[in-house]
Amino acid sequence: MTLQDSTGHPVEGAKAKLRVDQDISDGSGHISGSVDLGSCHSDITFRHTEYSLGYKNIWDTDLIYGVWRLEIPNTGNLDLGIGGNNVEYVVLGHLCDQKLVSSNPS
Incomplete structure (x- = not known):
């Protein structure tokens, strides 16, 4: 994940949380980790x-x-959020399986 402000610049010190896992972004705005x-x-x-x-x-x-949920909480003087509406969290889905039912020339 890369955290950027509305102008595309990295945000240092922002927190991102996926359920219970939490990391803090570095000077380039990057956060990495894994979730089982x-x-x-x-x-x-x-x-x-x-x-x-x-x-x-x-x-x-x-x-x-x-x-x-992926959360980017507003902390300190950082006005943070996700997407154009700057919301605090978004709900995620987990794709379990995909099956191709049909494929035909269009």
């Missing part, structure tokens, strides 16, 4: 269409949604 999300068992499947290289591809995707 464990095995994935989903009751939610959605079908979506993708157009790529002249083909219409239909996929079924199993996912877990809303179990993890």
Whole structure:
């Protein structure tokens, strides 16, 4: 992850939190680490269409949604957040499995 301000400059000293794991960005705005999300068992499947290289591809995707949050808390004099609306957190989904249902020339 790289933390940048709205002009694209790195933000040093900002905190990022994915669930319970936390790191602090360095002078170049970088944060790195790993999280073990464990095995994935989903009751939610959605079908979506993708157009790529002249083909219409239909996929079924199993996912877990809303179990993890990425947080960039506002600390000290740093006015931080995620995205254009500068929100404090976003909810993430975990893609468990994807199956190609069909692929046909479009």
